Amino acid sequence: MTVDTGEPAADRVQLKIMRHSLGAHLATYRTAAGITQPELAQALSRTRSTISKVEHGTRGMPERLWKITDDLCSADGALVSEHTTLAQAEQDYRGRWRTQQRQARQAAAQADVDALRVAPAPSPDARERGQVGGRDTWPETTGVGSELAVELMREVVATLARSVGRREALRVAKWALAAMGLAGLDADECTRVAQAVDAPQRVDAHVVNNLATTLAHCRRQEDTLGSCEVLDTVVAQHGIVRRLLKGGCPGGLRRHLSTVDSTMAATISGYLISMNQPDGARWYFERARRAGHDARNPACAAYAAAWATRAAILRGDTPTALDTAAAGRSLTARTDDAQLKAFVEQMAAGAYALDGQYGPYMAACERAGGFLASGNGRAPSSLAYWIHEGMLDSLRSEFLSLLGKPSEAVEAATTALARLDHTPYVHNYAHCEVKLGNALVLSEEIPEAARVLGDAAGFANLSPRITAELHATRALMQPWENTQAVTTLDAQLEACGLIPTTAPCRRPGGSGPSS
Structure with missing residues (x-):
């Protein structure tokens, strides 16, 4: 239910x-x-x-x-x-x-456990066949076609080892089997992907569509479970895509595959930001931007620019944030994706907030809301399908705190939580609770802040960034650490495995924790 x-x-x-x-x-x-x-x-x-x-x-x-x-x-x-x-x-x-x-x-987890218990264990011969040199193996697949996949990948590894070396062959095999394991591909689809990895010139539209479909599945899983649960699989998929492009896939499919490449790279960069690694996301931003241009797809390039702006805001890099925001706006002007336009415009608002420009910030927020309202609902095909009124309000709360407007930030976060409450975005809801807690601390409403942060603590496992921001916001409460509210919060943090911290932890350019 x-x-x-x-x-x-x-x-x-x-x-x-x-x-x-x-x-x-x-x-x-x-x-x-x-x-x-x-x-x-x-x-x-x-x-x-x-x-x-x-x-x-x-x-x-x-x-x-x-x-x-x-x-x-x-x-x-x-x-x-x-x-x-x-x-x-x-x-x-x-x-x-x-x-x-x-x-x-x-x-759902219990159902997976039950399925594993009734699944037949691999025979010793199968395990032995799954090793190369007696030591290195690759992940086992489950479901229909898994035995064929293992046998086929064994042949692929042997072939690749002769041309690219044993270590690279094993790495490619791990990519393929990780992606196929999540996608639940049938025997024919396993064969298609494995053959394409071995000979990229044999890739067809069906293989490209399978990769795009699996990415979409991962993105929906991340909405609820957080980025930690899906990052490895999407990185594995991206490894396959890069190899197919580098290996000389047919020219007629190159633009389509470059679009998938750009979307995957931008998605990974977003996951790394969620895991509190904005610097580590830079390579993926650039990859997504180049692939978007190779695909002649301004929407992909704009999506990459928006995430680049997001990372720059978190690093406190004002010039980069303003520059990438301007690039994103220029690119989205060539698209009709209302949710993407709203996302890019809200990131531009964040860049203005980082620069201390309240007037331009407010104007950009109004434009973001206007784009969303003009879109007549959400488009499942949008790269920014997850952008809605609640997400915009959550981002506004963060940026208002950055501008030194904590009371307005509290109002925006409160509205955002009401709108996020009945959505599948559990991670975003928990993150918004931390933003509300931060704004309440800046407003010196400590008992309410402690209550909100205590509620969010139970979801810290969804994202390392939520944990880091809980610690940062708790550090801002140091002047009130001996009050009953903060003492109770510390007990909740400790119960959730989060050791309370009182060390100052502010991000560059901000008045509070990164968000």
Whole structure:
């Protein structure tokens, strides 16, 4: 069962009703007090548009702003009380949703274990045949066609060893079997890939499509499980693609294969960023950019430029961030991919934030939202298929903290969590919780920050970057380390295997941890 069915779906509808009810009551009290939306917005240091969205139930506000609003509108605590009830209901819902997701992952893992228990073990002869020189082996495949794949790859290794050497032959075999093992290819498809690796000039459209399909499968897995679970497989696939291109695949397929090459390289760079390795992603950015141009595909080149901007922001490299953002904008102008345009524009906003330009940052955010709204929904074929309103709000929270606007960052992160709550992007939800915690610390709302970070700690295993940012945000709480809230947070971090740190850990160019 997923979060879109059963009791969680009903809870989500109830939360939506509660948000709309709170917004409607705010509008009633505000009107009765003779306060206009612009006047309330000015009192709260917000925009009129934000107040309108709150009254329509599509945006949230932190508790302290509700207290100010309650006083201004003479609601005698009614608005604060209703917001507290809503906040508790949202927290309870998130807890149930996480439990459900954890149970679903455990059930899937148990099914895999059960399948392994009933699978026939390889015979000693098969194991012996799977060795070269008695020591080196390559991963075993499972499923239909696995025996054929092992036998065929044995022949491929023998052939390749004569032409490129034994070590390179084994490396190529590992690539092929890793990719085929995840894709679940049948016997004919195993044969096609293995023969293409042996003789790249024999590659056909079916082999290229298989590689693209397996990449798409990995990307969807990463949405929920995090990059650590799929990185090795995508790197293995990319090794096959590079060998096919280098070995002289047919000219008619070169552009198609270069498109796959660019998408894989950009995907790997994104995974490395998620694993807190922005410097290690540089080679893949360049590979993705060159492959995108070789394929004459501006969308691929723009996607690579957007990730290059992301890495530059994390490194605090303002000139590179601004330059790559400008390149990405120029490239996306030649595409009609609304989600990709929104992603590139939001990265441009981040570059402006890194440079301290609040006005251009706000304008870029507005353009990103406009691109997304003009796209009429999400396109599964988009390179940036994972970009939606919740992701934009999450990125805005990060960049607002960078600009020294923590209260606005709290608002953006709160809205993002509400929008990410019913999506499969578990990793992004956990990451957004850390961003909210960081903004709350910068706002000196320590008890609430400790509660949010404690919730996020259980998902730190999804990404080394989440762990690093939890540590960095905890370091910012050093002045309050003896308070009960921070002591409780430290106990939660320790229970999750995360040793609390109080050493300052800020990224270059930022006022808080990297995000």
